Amino acid sequence: MSEDNRYFSAPLIKWYLISKRSLPWRDTRDPYLIWLSEVILQQTRVAQGLPYYEKFQTAYPTVQDLAAANEEEVLKLWQGLGYYSRARNLKKTAEIVCEDFGGRFPETYDELLKLKGVGPYTAAAIASFAFKEKKAVVDGNVYRVLSRVFGIDEPINKSSGQKLFQELADSLIDPDDPDLFNQAIMEFGATECTPKKPNCTSCIFNDRCVALATNKIDDLPVKLSKVKVAKRYLHYLMLLDQNRNTQFVKRPNRGIWAGLYEFPLIESDTSGDLTSNEIESFLGQSAKVTLLSENPIVHKLSHRHLEVRVYRVEVENLNEPVVSFDEIDQYPTSTLMERLLQQFKI
Numbered sequence: 001m002s003e004d005n006r007y008f009s010a011p012l013i014k015w016y017l018i019s020k021r022s023l024p025w026r027d028t029r030d031p032y033l034i035w036l037s038e039v040i041l042q043q044t045r046v047a048q049g050l051p052y053y054e055k056f057q058t059a060y061p062t063v064q065d066l067a068a069a070n071e072e073e074v075l076k077l078w079q080g081l082g083y084y085s086r087a088r089n090l091k092k093t094a095e096i097v098c099e100d101f102g103g104r105f106p107e108t109y110d111e112l113l114k115l116k117g118v119g120p121y122t123a124a125a126i127a128s129f130a131f132k133e134k135k136a137v138v139d140g141n142v143y144r145v146l147s148r149v150f151g152i153d154e155p156i157n158k159s160s161g162q163k164l165f166q167e168l169a170d171s172l173i174d175p176d177d178p179d180l181f182n183q184a185i186m187e188f189g190a191t192e193c194t195p196k197k198p199n200c201t202s203c204i205f206n207d208r209c210v211a212l213a214t215n216k217i218d219d220l221p222v223k224l225s226k227v228k229v230a231k232r233y234l235h236y237l238m239l240l241d242q243n244r245n246t247q248f249v250k251r252p253n254r255g256i257w258a259g260l261y262e263f264p265l266i267e268s269d270t271s272g273d274l275t276s277n278e279i280e281s282f283l284g285q286s287a288k289v290t291l292l293s294e295n296p297i298v299h300k301l302s303h304r305h306l307e308v309r310v311y312r313v314e315v316e317n318l319n320e321p322v323v324s325f326d327e328i329d330q331y332p333t334s335t336l337m338e339r340l341l342q343q344f345k346i
Helices: 003-019 031-041 046-059 063-067 071-078 085-100 120-131 140-150 159-172 178-191 276-283 325-330 335-343
Strands: 230-240 245-247 265-268 288-291 297-300 304-314 322-324
Touching (some): 003 178, 063 085, 071 085, 276 288, 304 335
Antiparallel strands (some): 245 322
């Protein structure tokens, strides 16, 4: 390692050993538990992800336990974290590890990349934390630290920018302690070099940070404009018969909220309430319709803004699948559906 690179990694690791948070996945070299934590923490804050990690570790202490689990049980345990494809990939990857690798995770970055749902970041994390392979992790925290310290304005959501940052991180990583380096730079980005109001006054790099010297802290990292957000208008029908049964439908196994359960849904092209006639036409029977939400519920996803209305719909007959309204909390649902069930008590 060159002196310039050690000038970066040495103080970073020293800072980490003094300042790191105590987190359970940092006390293991078990690749299964490391993988589990990394999947849970993708697009999730540590405070939110920690109880999920603990629940999964308790329910499925080994990769064999997770592979043998029922997918709906996995989705139910995941409920509230969002991005449910992560949970489905979690289950599928566990099956692959057991079926194709004898229940043992691959031990190299290149082999780990062959697992479903394991991308460059997760592969680098497992390879370095579990097997001390010299491969740098690059996540949002790492992009932020490197772009600011080195003054890099290449967009982080372009392939050229991602390649540049990966090469830089790989050149900086400590060959003797790649695991500590990776943990340290992510921790530094999460707690010190934060998106808003970073702790520049006591930063260990404030004597060499290009962004600080050029007053570009708020401008880095650079990210190209997001994809245009689409609006969708959803109408959920909380059906109810005289026996307090309802209809709870499993969504298709692809697309948004794949494999999760919800009330019958009507999607419209424009904003506004549905009429009783429109709902009765959809159901093919007469019904007593009550709009439960005077104002639409707004639910924001990464590329969609959902405008949601909810109706209590009393009917004589229900189509399958028929479920007791008091038992629907046993089914895996989206964060939106969980929110609606909590807001509208019937």
